[in-house]
Amino acid sequence: MSFNIAIDGPAGAGKSTVARKAAKELGFIYVDTGAMYRTIALYMLREHVNIEDEEELARALDRISVSLRYRDGIQHMFLNGEDVSSQIRTPEVSAKASLTSAKAAVRAKLINLQKDLAARENVLMDGRDIGTCILPDAQLKIFLTASVDERARRRYLELKEKGEDCDLASIREEIALRDYRDSHRESAPLKQAGDAVLLDTSDMDADEAVRRVVELARERMRVS
């Protein structure tokens, strides 16, 4: 049987960095489920699909095939056979993914892909509903979070480093809005699973968070 680790938490908490490094250390496959929602959102943007129209959304979903492949241990996303791994990282796609991922039909399309991966391999999967919906029997669940101010500060520094012109107050506002949307939607809202370990990284650097995740995983692997 495979060993599954679920890491959930809000945007900008450092989940993907921590999850990727911890997976590498543990020899697990890292599955970034946000990238799957982003891939669908990219299609909706490109094709100008009105996602509020259920029939139009359902027709669009029928035309999409989402798959993933690993190259040198890095997850690449494919949309109808095209590698869209870099196109899905724009702010437009982030905003659209927050809206499209709230749709039950969109979530239904990705559930089997996520569950099948976890059934076959030892995975460390990150997202919003992994511990609560996708892998309710995961051997380890972690809810990784940080305060809104700290997440905004990290994002601000990241963008500044890339030379982008940005403003801390609007980044903070955007993060707070995404949190609200992700945790108030009807379909699989972001929430901590009852049996998840809470890891608040507000005063922790990424390496410390990775160490903690790896420690927790090794403890659980010993007892299971």
Ligand code: DC
């Ligand atoms: O983690 P991220 O920013 O790449 O996620 C993109 C969007 O997808 C975000 O708005 C939350 C949503 N998402 C989700 O609803 N469920 C998941 N398991 C992963 C991401």
